[in-house]
Amino acid sequence: MNDEPESGRRAAMKFSDDPGASRATWVAAFLIVVLTAWFASGLVWPSEAPETEQDGNVQAPITVAVRDSTAEMITEFFVAEGQAVADRDTTIHAETSGDILDVAFDKGDTVSAGDVIGRFDPGHRTAELDRAQAEVERAEREFQNAETLFARGTATEDRVTEARTALAAARAQRAAAEQAIEDTMIRAPFDGRLEDVFVDPGEFFSAGAEVARVVDLEPLTVRARVPQQSLRSLTEGQAATVRFITGETREGIVRFVGASADPATRTFLLEIEVENEDGAIPAGVSTEVSIATGEVAAHFISPAILSLSEDGTLGLKTASDDNAVQFHEVSILRAESEGVWVAGLPDTARIITIGQGFVRPDDTIDPRPDNGAQLAETASGPIQ
Structure with a gap:
């Protein structure tokens, strides 16, 4: 137990008794004054506000990449999916009743017009x-x-x-x-191939019963449907290229263009005659029909730079002579492995290839030549 008198105890030290305490107070006060002055400076000397469209000023030009393109004359094609059908396909019916005496041909045989396929007794x-x-x-x-x-x-x-x-x-x-x-004679009505024979010797058949089926694959007929907007570009006698799903490609002639639309599809019938002397192409296979319909000026572009307008119209954005964005509605004429041919642009155009997603029609832009390099980021964001 400490018996030292209370008056003799050492007094407790306080932060204010430290010689450096007043210095920290002055430093804190100085920082407060500096921060207050910095915030207030914006009121006294406001910085220049960026030009915006709300102030009625023109927005700073957006940097884009452009490529000069000149139209070329290319052949325009009508392309459609179709189907090969026999030029003639007939089922032979019995002209009388009785027992079949004999059958001279089998299914798959080639017959000539007038050949006796079979006989009744x-x-x-x-x-x-x-x-x-x-x-x-x-x-x-x-x-x-x-x-x-x-x-x-x-x-x-x-x-x-x-x-x-x-x-x-x-x-x-x-x-x-x-x-x-x-x-009593069952005869072939024309040159062709016996697709089926329904009779056998000894069988009884009534008049009118089906006894055989003959198809004529020479020439072969290819049928396709033509939409309304393509009808005027097709006429009888035009040359056509037909690619069959079996791998063969044959040249043909447009034999018929319908004049009455299908009520359900609003399309017109197109028939193309294709030589098939060897009979190598069967009826019923799928085809692709290609018909040259004329020449048109077109630009070759990458499909990646195509744009859609606000109403969903397909088009391209170009730079005008005064560096304003223009939107042109285009149509795809032909697709190739490296790009597509489009119509709808002027003969010469500066096509925006990088940055088209950041600009709208009539925007002012800073066009730079597209050299394949990525442009630097701009104030409006990165050009993609």
Whole structure:
């Protein structure tokens, strides 16, 4: 226990007793004065405000890259998807009823017009023809006798007329019997390929039943649909290139352009005739049709620089002579591996290739030649 008197204790030290305390106070006060003066300087001497469109001033030009482009004359093509179809495709129907006697061709065989594909058993039809032939011979003798007697004056003119009528009836009956025999023959209606044969020897078929199907692939017909806006550029007789999905490419001629639109699609039928003498191209395969429709001035560009207007119109932005942005509506004419050909630009144009996303029509720009290098960032942001 400390017995030292209370008055003799050492007094506790305070921060104000430190000799450097007053110096820190003056430093803090000085900093407050400096900061206050710096904030107030903006009120006394305001800095120049950037020019903005709200003040009615022109915004600082935005740096963009441009490339000079000159239009070239290229061939414009109408291109459409199509399908190859047989020039003629016919199902043969039985002309009579009866049993099939024999079949001369198999499915897949090539036939010529008039070839007998198969026959019905003629049966009683042969006997009918023999009877009709005998009746014709008898009627001919009667007619000759009537004419002889009439010439001698021993027969009347009515007898000659009756004999002539009987002869005509006999000949008609013979013709019907001959046709009945002909109807037993199943003949090819034209040159082609037997796509199917539905009959076998011994089978019974009724008149009107399907017995065979013949297709004609020479020439081949390619059908496509034409939209309304392309109809005027197509005429009969134009040359066409047809690429088949099987890999072949053939030249053809436009044979038919429809004059009445399909009510459902508002498109018109287009038919192209393609030579197919070897029969290598089957009917039904998909095709791509390409028809040259004329020449047009076009620019070759990268599709990456195409833009859309506020209403969704496809176009390109260019720099005018006074360095203002212009928007031109364009249409793509042809696509290639390295770019696309577009129409709608002037013959010569300064196309904005970098920075088109940062500018709008009528904006003032600072165009720089596009040398393939990335431009530096501008006050409005990086050019992309």
